[in-house]
Amino acid sequence: MSPAAEIEDRAAQWLMRREEADWSDAEQAALDAWLDASMAHKAAYWRLEHHWRRADKLRALGGGTVEPLETRRERPRRIWWTAIAASLLAVAGAGAAIYGFGPEKPQAIADARFTTPVGGHRIVPLSDGSRIEMNTATLVRTAMTGENREVWLDTGEAYFEVAHRAGQPFIVHAGSRTVTVLGTKFSVRRDGEKVTVSVLEGRVRVDDASAQTVPAAIITAGDIAIARGPSTLLAARSEERVESALAWRNGMLTFDQSTLAEAATEFNRYNRKRIEIADPEAADIRIGGTFRASGVDDFVALLRDAYGLKVEADAAVIRISS
Numbered sequence: 004m005s006p007a008a009e010i011e012d013r014a015a016q017w018l019m020r021r022e023e024a025d026w027s028d029a030e031q032a033a034l035d036a037w038l039d040a041s042m043a044h045k046a047a048y049w050r051l052e053h054h055w056r057r058a059d060k061l062r063a064l065g066g067g068t069v070e071p072l073e074t075r076r077e078r079p080r081r082i083w084w085t086a087i088a089a090s091l092l093a094v095a096g097a098g099a100a101i102y103g104f105g106p107e108k109p110q111a112i113a114d115a116r117f118t119t120p121v122g123g124h125r126i127v128p129l130s131d132g133s134r135i136e137m138n139t140a141t142l143v144r145t146a147m148t149g150e151n152r153e154v155w156l157d158t159g160e161a162y163f164e165v166a167h168r169a170g171q172p173f174i175v176h177a178g179s180r181t182v183t184v185l186g187t188k189f190s191v192r193r194d195g196e197k198v199t200v201s202v203l204e205g206r207v208r209v210d211d212a213s214a215q216t217v218p219a220a221i222i223t224a225g226d227i228a229i230a231r232g233p234s235t236l237l238a239a240r241s242e243e244r245v246e247s248a249l250a251w252r253n254g255m256l257t258f259d260q261s262t263l264a265e266a267a268t269e270f271n272r273y274n275r276k277r278i279e280i281a282d283p284e285a286a287d288i289r290i291g292g293t294f295r296a297s298g299v300d301d302f303v304a305l306l307r308d309a310y311g312l313k314v315e316a317d318a319a320v321i322r323i324s325s
Contacts, residue, residue, distance in 0.1 A: 013037070014047040045144070117143045119159070122273045122297060124254070132166035133173065138192075138251050139273045139296075160192035162252060179213040180230050190249055200228045201248045209235060256296050263288040263306070263323070274299045276316075281324035285312060 017034050020026065038045050119125045119137045127135040130147045137143060141159025152173040154163075165173045167186025175182040177191050180198045187205025191198065200209055206223040209230065220235050222228050225245055227238040238244065247257040256273075258266050264286035267278040273296040280286040288310060294302050303321050307314050315322045 010041075010044060010047045011051070014044065014051050017048060018051050114146050115144070117145070121275055124251075131168060131171075131173075134164045136162040136164075136252060138162075156191050156193050158193060160190060160251070162188070162190040162249060164188050176212075179211055181210045181212050183208045183210065192248075196231055198230045199248075200230075201245045202226050203245055203249065211235070250293065251296060254296055255293050257293045259291050260289045261291070262286060263290060266290055266302075267323075270296070270299050270302060273297060276300075276318070277320050278303065279320055279322045281322055284325045285323055288312075 017037065020030065021034065038048060117125065117127050117135070117137065119139060119141045121140045123137070123139055123141075125137040125141075127137065127143070127145075129135065129145065129152075131152055133152070135143060135145075135154065138160035141161055142157040143159075143161055144155040144157065146153045150171065152168070152171055154161075154173075154175045156175060156177040163173070163175065163184075165184050165186050165188070169185070172183050172185055175191055177193045177198045178196055180200075182189070182191055182200055184205065184207045187207060188203040189205070189207050190201045190203070192201075193199075200207065200222065202222050202224050204224050206221060209220045209222065209228050211230070211233065213233075220228055220237060222237060223240075225240045225242040227241075227244060227248065229236045229238065247259065250257040251273075256266075256269050258269075264280050267280055271277045276299055278299065290306075299321065303314055303316075303323065306312050306323065313324045315324075
């Protein structure tokens with residue numbers, strides 16, 4: 004068995020074992036250690052876990068009779084062996100392509116991890132012709148093969164330009180939400196459990212992977228979906244709002260009657276020198292305009308001149324009060 008096939012085998016064993024009722028904290032710690040040991044371990048495990056969840060979701064949505072308890076207990080083992088067989092075939096096929104035994108050209112494989120620091124900006128070209136544009140303090144993981152196109156947004160924000168491939172959806176995982184497209188332009192922002200999806204072009208499907216019976220939300224160009232917990236809010240169609248949300252691609256921040264507290268939170272995403280609002284009266288001031296994301300000192304100077312606010316600053320913090 005090749006190293007890649009052994010990894011897939013072990014990932015499937017972990018996945019099957021985790022479904023058992025007597026899964027322990029010690030085993031969870033061992034799984035975490037195995038995952039942290041290699042990005043290849045993580046990619047294999049995440050792929051199998053995603054397809055497992057997808058199969059369960061389709062089964063739940065399909066309805067039908069309830070499986071007997073014994074059947075449900077045996078189902079993880081059946082899925083495990085199916086996953087093992089599929090993974091071995093995939094590895095064998097990849098090996099044939101890489102070494103030139105097949106009629107097709109080798110498929111590019113990109114299982115990788117990309118990050119940006121606070122204030123950072125990065126463009127990542129993918130092997131399928133798509134691009135990821137990463138905003139400040141962002142962590143993205145990719146698993147790109149000839150058949151699967153998947154990205155995990157762990158923290159931060161990213162803009163995606165997805166190359167169209169018929170029958171090969173591009174999937175972005177952000178917390179409990181999955182965003183599925185065939186080819187379009189959109190952004191995904193993750194603030195803890197809050198996930199915001201803004202569509203610039205085309206349409207996307209937003210699913211809640213943690214709630215199998217909740218219908219998907221379909222959003223199109225100019226739409227913004229904001230998801231938190233079991234709820235998803237679809238904002239009114241507005242191309243201007245989407246463009247404002249994507250102003251960071253040009254190094255800018257745009258506010259439209261935002262509170263000073265909200266504006267400070269945004270600036271703090273991009274700068275190590277942080278803005279602190281000392282009192283509720285100052286925090287509730289409404290502001291509008293477009294500002295350089297890195298221009299925190301200029302922004303604060305404008306606040307002082309326009310509103311007569313008190314500003315105290317040191318090397319790390321700017322404190323604003325009424």
